[in-house]
Amino acid sequence: MGVTIESGGGQGTATRPPARRLFRPNVLTGLVLGIVLAVIAAYVANAITQSAYSTAAAAFTAWPIGFLVGMGAMAYPIRWAFGKSDPTEEEELELAGKDAGIWRYFRFTTDHKVVGIQYLWLVFTLLTVGGLAAMLIRINLIEPGSKALAPWNYNTIVGFHGLAMIAASIIMISGPFGNFVVPIMIGARDMAFPRLNALSFWLAFSSVPVLLMTFATGGFSTGWTLYAPLATEGELGMVAINFGVILFILSTMVSAVNIVTTVITLRTKGMTWARLPATVWAVFLSVLLGLVVMPSFEASQVFTMTDQVFKTTFFTASGGGSAWLYENLFWFMGHPEVYVIAIPAFGVVADIIPVFTRKPLFGRPLIVGGMIGVTVISVFVWAHHLFVSGMAPGLVAPFMLTTELISIPTGLIFLAIVGTLWRGKIWTELPLMWVLAFVFNFLIGGITGIYLADAPSDIGLHGTMFVTAHFHYTLMGGMLMEFFAAVYFWFPKMFGRKLDTRLGKIHFWITQICFNVAFLAMFYSGLQGMARRVASYAAFLTPANVVTSLFAFGIGVGMCIFAYNVFRSLRHGEPATGNVWGSKTLEWQVPTPVPLENFTGALPVITADPYGYGEKDAVEVVAAASGSGEG
C-alpha cells in the first residue's frame, strides 16, 4: 500500500496536499504488509511442496520484502526505475524526518541522527533479550541436572543468548554512535547514502522477529556457532535462525558500505586522515573489516539453509560435503568479527581518555597504526579455533604465530591509556570509569587469550568454560563496558539530558564487581574441566557455578538500574545542551538538539586534531559559525 501512495504524484511538484501525510508509510504499515506477504507465501509454498521447511523458507523470504515495501523503502527506487523525476529538496527533507516529531523514529527516515537513535534502541532491545536468556542459563546452571529447563530449551536459549549478544555487540558502537556521531565528527551534513542508512537499520530490525520465530518453530540446538551438520539435521527452528542471520549480515554490509564511503568522501575541509578522531578511524576500520569477512558467514548460512530446505549436501559427509567447510567459512568471519566488535571500543577509549585527562592522546599515530594492524592481522587468525579439529599440524604453528602477533598492535591501546592518564588532570566521571573498567577487564581477557592461542595449553582448554569466561572478559568486560562509556558520554548529545550520575555509579560498581566475581569463578570451573554449553555438570563443580550464577544475577540487577536510569533521565535528567565534558571533537561544537543537517551555515574548516589540550599555540578546532557553549 505504501508504494501506491508514494508513486501516485511525483510530477516534480514542490507542494503536496497535507492530507497525504496521514497515510505516510511507517513501521505499522510495514509490519502489516510483511506479515500478509509472509502468510501468502507460506500458504502457496505449503500447497505446492507440503514441506514445513519450504513453507518456513518462503515465509521468511517474503517477510522482509513485504516489510520494506510497506515501510515505503522502495518508493523512490521504484520512481527512479520508471523514469519519474528526482525527488525535490523538500521531499528529501521530508524523508529525513523534517517536522515529523516522534513519528520520524517509526518511519523510513534517512536522517543519520534518527538512524543512530533507532540503532541505540535496537541495541538495548537485543541486550535485554540476550540478557534475559543469560539469566535463564544461570538459573539452570545453579545446580547440576538441568532442573529448571529441559536440555532442549537450554540449548536453544544458549544459542539465542549468543546470537543476540553477538548481534548487539557488532552494532553497539558502529550502529548508534557510528551513525549519530561519526558524520558530525567528520563535518558532514549526513551519510553518503542516507537511504541505505535507513535500509540498514530496518533490515536489522526485520531480522529480529525472524530470529525470535525460532522459539515458535521448535528452537535450535547448535549454539550461536550454528555448526553444520548438526544445523542440518532437521530442526525446523534452524530455518528461522538461518534467515535471521542472513538478514542481519545483509544489514551490517549495507551499513558498512555506507560508513566506509561517508568517511572516505564526506570529510570536511581540513579533516585529514591525520586529524580524524580515533572513533572515526575505529568505526571505519571495523566496518571495513566486517565488509571483508561477513560474506563468508552469509554464505555459510545460505548453504546451511539449502542443505536443510533443498537437500543439498555442502556440509554432509555422505553427500561429498564436509563439516570442515562449515567450520572454516564460519571462523573466517568468527574471529575477525571479534575485532569488528573490539576496534570501535578502542576508538571510544582513545577519544574519551583525552577529554577526561585534559591531555592529548598519547601516541596517536601508534594507536591508529595499531588499529590498522589489528584489522589486517585479524583476517589471518581464524584457524586458532580449529587446533583440535584435525587441521594439518604444520598449519597450527603459523596460526599460533599470527594470533600471538595480533597482541602487539592490540597492546598499543594500553600504551595510549597509560601514556594519556600519566600526569593528566584526571576527572573520574562515569565515561572514564567505564574506560578504567575496560583496562582491568580487557587485560584479563587479553592475557587469558594467550593460553588459548598457544596450542599446547589450548588442547586442554578448548571447548571448556575457560573459553567462555575468556571471551566474556573481552566482549563483555571490555567492549560492552565501552558501549556504556559511549552511552554515558554521548547521551547528553543525543537527548539533551545527562544520565543520572548517582544511579550511574551504582550501575557501574554493581556491574563491575559482579562481572568479575562471576567470570573469575567461571575461569575456575573451566580449569577444573567443565565443558562449555552443557545443561548439566559434575557435582564437584557446583560451588563455582553457584557463585557464577548469583553474581550473574547481580549483573542483571545492575542492568535494571541502568534501564531505569535511561528511562528516568530521558524525561527528568539534568538538562545538558552545551559541551558537557569540554571535548574538542566537532559533535560537541554544534547545538543540542543537533539541527537537521548538523551545521547551520557553512561547514566547519578543520585546522588541528581534536586532542590539543594544553597546547598554548593550538588553533581552535572549529572555524565555522557554530556556537560552542561550555556546559
Added chain:
Amino acid sequence: MVKAESFRSQHHLRFVMVAWAVASVIGVALSVMIMKAVLRPAASPQMADQNLTIVVFTAVAVPVAFFVLTFVGYSVWRFRTKGMPTEDGPPIRGNRLAFVLWPSVSAALCVFLLVWGLYGMTKVGTFGTPVGQGGMFGGTRSDPLVVEVTGQQWLWTFTYPSEGGFETTKLVLPVDRQVEFKVTSLDVVHSFWIRAFGVKIDAVPGQVLYTNTTPTQLGTFTARCVELCGLYHAYMQNQVDVVTAASFAAWVQSQAAPVHATAVGT
C-alpha cells in the same frame, strides 16, 4: 619551574616502578601457588606439559598485567582532580623511549610464546595425524594399543581391533602403555576429550583423526564430548578405567568371551 616539574615526574616514575616490582614479585609467587592448587593432577605426560604451560604463562603474564595496572592505578590515585578540571594537563603527545620499548617488549613476549608453543607442540603431539607421522609434532610410536573411538548422538563407543575387535562403552586402558585413538563420528561433529590425559580431538563425520597418550596413573577418569552436539550433549560421557597390564588382559578376555560364545552358538 621546568626543572621542578621534571623532578616531580621522575619521582612519580620511580615510585611506580618500585611498586610494580614489589607487586610483581608477590603476584608471581601467589599466582603460581594458586594455579598449582587449581590445576588438577596430570595422569599422562601430555597433561603434565599442559599444566606446566599454564603455570609458566601465568607467571609471565602477571608482571605484564601489573605494569599496566600499577601505572593506571597510580595515575588515578595521584592525578585525580576534584570535579571538572579547570586547567589542561601537560601537552605530552608521545615519548620516543615508550614508543620503542612498548612494541619491542610485546614482540619479545610474542617470540617467547611462539618458541614455547612450538616446543610444547613437539611434546603434546595430538593434532589428528597418526602417532609418528605428524613430522616434528607427531610424537614417537612405541607399539601403541589402538582403540577406535566412534562418536554418535550421544554416546562414545570403543573398539579394540588388535584384541579381537569387540566394542564397549567403557574405555579400559593398560597403564604405562602408549594408546592411539582413531576417532570418527557417525552423525555430527563431536570432540573427544579425556581431561586427565590432556587428550582432545574432534570427531568429524567422514574423517578419521588420530590422537595418542600414555596413561601413567591407575584410576577412573571420564571421556566426554566438548563440541555441542545436540540434545543430550551434556550427558555424552563415558567411564575410563586405567588398570594394570594383567587386569587389562583379564578384562579383554571377559569382553571377548561372550562375543566368541555367541559366534559359536549360532
